[in-house]
Amino acid sequence: MTDTFRDDASRLDVRYVAHLARLHLSDEEAAVFQPQLEQVLGYVRELGALDVEGVEPTAHAFPVQNVFRDDEVRPGLDHEAAMKNAPQERQGQFIVPKIIE
Amino acid sequence: MKYLPTIGLEIHVQLKTRSKIFCGCPNEPGGEPNTHVCPVCLGYPGTLPNVNGEAIRLTVLTGLMIGCRINPYSKFDRKNYFYPDMPKNYQISQYDKPLCLGGSVEIEVEGRKKAVGITRIHLEEDVGKSMHFGSSSGVDFNRAGAPLMEIVTEPDIETPEEAQAFLLALRQILLYGGVSDCNLEQGNLRCDVNCSVRPEGQSELGTKIEIKNMNTFKGVFHALKHELPRQEEVLRSGGAIRQETRRWDDEKGVTEAMRSKEYAHDYRYFPEPDLMPVVLPPETVEQWRATLPELPAKRRDRLVTEYGLPDYDAGVLVADKAVADFFEETARASGNPKAASNWVMTDVLRCLGEKQTELKDAKLTSVSLAGLIRLVDQKVINVPTARELFSELFEKGGDPTELVKTKGLAQVSDTGALEAYADEAIAENPGPVADYRAGKKPALQFLVGQIMKKSRGKANPRMVQELLQRKLGGA
Ligand SMILES: [Zn+2]
Numbered sequence: 207m208t209d210t211f212r213d214d215a216s217r218l219d220v221r222y223v224a225h226l227a228r229l230h231l232s233d234e235e236a237a238v239f240q241p242q243l244e245q246v247l248g249y250v251r252e253l254g255a256l257d258v259e260g261v262e263p264t265a266h267a268f269p270v271q272n273v274f275r276d277d278e279v280r281p282g283l284d285h286e287a288a289m290k291n292a293p294q295e296r297q298g299q300f301i302v303p304k305i306i307e
Numbered sequence: 308m309k310y311l312p313t314i315g316l317e318i319h320v321q322l323k324t325r326s327k328i329f330c331g332c333p334n335e336p337g338g339e340p341n342t343h344v345c346p347v348c349l350g351y352p353g354t355l356p357n358v359n360g361e362a363i364r365l366t367v368l369t370g371l372m373i374g375c376r377i378n379p380y381s382k383f384d385r386k387n388y389f390y391p392d393m394p395k396n397y398q399i400s401q402y403d404k405p406l407c408l409g410g411s412v413e414i415e416v417e418g419r420k421k422a423v424g425i426t427r428i429h430l431e432e433d434v435g436k437s438m439h440f441g442s443s444s445g446v447d448f449n450r451a452g453a454p455l456m457e458i459v460t461e462p463d464i465e466t467p468e469e470a471q472a473f474l475l476a477l478r479q480i481l482l483y484g485g486v487s488d489c490n491l492e493q494g495n496l497r498c499d500v501n502c503s504v505r506p507e508g509q510s511e512l513g514t515k516i517e518i519k520n521m522n523t524f525k526g527v528f529h530a531l532k533h534e535l536p537r538q539e540e541v542l543r544s545g546g547a548i549r550q551e552t553r554r555w556d557d558e559k560g561v562t563e564a565m566r567s568k569e570y571a572h573d574y575r576y577f578p579e580p581d582l583m584p585v586v587l588p589p590e591t592v593e594q595w596r597a598t599l600p601e602l603p604a605k606r607r608d609r610l611v612t613e614y615g616l617p618d619y620d621a622g623v624l625v626a627d628k629a630v631a632d633f634f635e636e637t638a639r640a641s642g643n644p645k646a647a648s649n650w651v652m653t654d655v656l657r658c659l660g661e662k663q664t665e666l667k668d669a670k671l672t673s674v675s676l677a678g679l680i681r682l683v684d685q686k687v688i689n690v691p692t693a694r695e696l697f698s699e700l701f702e703k704g705g706d707p708t709e710l711v712k713t714k715g716l717a718q719v720s721d722t723g724a725l726e727a728y729a730d731e732a733i734a735e736n737p738g739p740v741a742d743y744r745a746g747k748k749p750a751l752q753f754l755v756g757q758i759m760k761k762s763r764g765k766a767n768p769r770m771v772q773e774l775l776q777r778k779l780g781g782a
Pocket of ligand 1: 282332344349462
């Protein structure tokens with residue numbers, strides 16, 4: 207679908223994938239995971255041998271559609287409860303490391 | 308060498324629903340930070356989104372208004388990226404099966420009409436708002452999960468003027484359909500601008516620059532006015548444009564490159580497993596279509612044919628749906644469309660502008676304005692008196708007929724009373740009387756003025772004039 211899953215994904219760099227997931231890999235870990243990643247992708251690629259001409263991509267296995275909610279306001283969390291999980295709070299906001307654009 | 312610009316827009320529109328798109332929190336801008344939140348829009352593990360059907364309806368309605376095809380099968384996808392204003396670390400959006408496809412919006416620039424193509428409209432959730440403190444940033448999630456519709460245009464726009472005309476036309480349609488408040492100050496409408504330039508004769512488009520997060524139409528216009536010549540200049544001097552994201556600095560009046568995030572565009576979309584696909588039956592879509600309002604371009608034509616208004620006047624009136632509705636109500640109730648259009652275009656719009664208010668908040672009703680018009684038509688009051696009454700009706704409301712009665716404003720058309728005023732005026736102003744008799748016609752207006760003063764504005768000026776002419780001889 208996107209670059210990550212391209213046909214030539216056997217050459218996918220495990221460090222690139224790790225970076226996208228914000229995972230830090232040591233050199234040793236990268237050396238172990240790179241061939242493992244290629245193996246997994248190779249296994250999935252066996253599906254490529256199937257003739258799926260005319261078969262609609264399946265996003266969901268259940269024959270269920272149009273699950274909608276009425277447009278009604280429901281009570282949520284009150285402010286104090288919402289902020290309980292904030293490691294730091296200032297002026298009612300969740301404090302995070304400085305965001306740089 | 309001439310350079311041709313190519314411009315495409317991505318417009319994010321906050322939909323007018325009561326609750327957010329995937330949870331029951333109120334969809335209200337502002338408020339104290341983190342007071343319209345719940346475990347779903349705060350992205351707590353183990354929570355599940357639940358689609359607000361109204362957000363689907365409003366998006367489809369928009370598609371129908373601008374001639375889109377409604378996708379028979381539509382689904383939601385996850386767009387994966389990390390940013391502190393998005394608590395789940397993915398945004399629920401639509402990737403390859405958006406709700407609406409195709410369509411166009413007609414614009415007019417300097418008398419030239421043109422259709423700007425629409426590529427698609429998809430639905431997604433808005434993110435939170437961040438605020439910057441010295442060494443840290445704060446996040447407010449009240450806006451997170453607000454229903455956001457993204458409208459993507461084809462690269463059909465060729466000038467900053469066209470971009471602005473497109474945004475105005477689109478905003479007008481969205482307001483007519485009641486799908487969004489389109490309040491720019493509150494960020495209901497935000498726009499990303501894609502633009503490039505290419506030498507005339509070259510068919511292949513130039514390298515694209517994205518200007519992110521514009522929230523005023525003037526901003527879009529000025530950013531393009533600056534950015535297109537900048538790109539042209541780079542090419543003219545033999546340089547190359549590098550694909551990048553820029554930001555418009557309104558104060559400095561320049562666009563600046565943003566620090567581009569590494570791999571920022573590998574979003575690894577995949578189908579959202581927590582949400583079922585949307586498969587709208589054609590009957591449902593047709594039911595919704597039947598509720599569509601008359602769109603501005605059509606209404607303008609109708610006002611011209613139905614009420615005999617000049618095209619320009621009709622254009623002014625339809626610019627705002629509430630104003631056009633008010634005009635039509637007034638025209639019907641008064642039976643005088645020409646007067647209704649004059650009052651609405653001048654006095655009503657002026658007062659709304661001066662008071663910085665909207666019709667829905669004004670005390671003036673179409674019934675009272677129509678009453679005022681009828682009082683003038685029946686010669687119960689004259690136009691200056693009507694103007695005075697109008698200010699009062701605009702500010703305090705009320706029934707014009709009652710006001711005329713209680714204030715004793717009814718025009719004096721009683722010949723006896725007018726004659727007494729006229730005789731006084733003639734006696735007190737021998738100079739102007741002599742002037743008029745000597746052929747100086749403007750002197751008559753002075754005498755009319757004197758009589759109007761004596762009657763405290765209530766005399767019927769046409770009758771006064773006739774009376775004076777009769778008394779002084781000669782016409
Ligand atoms: Zn919520």
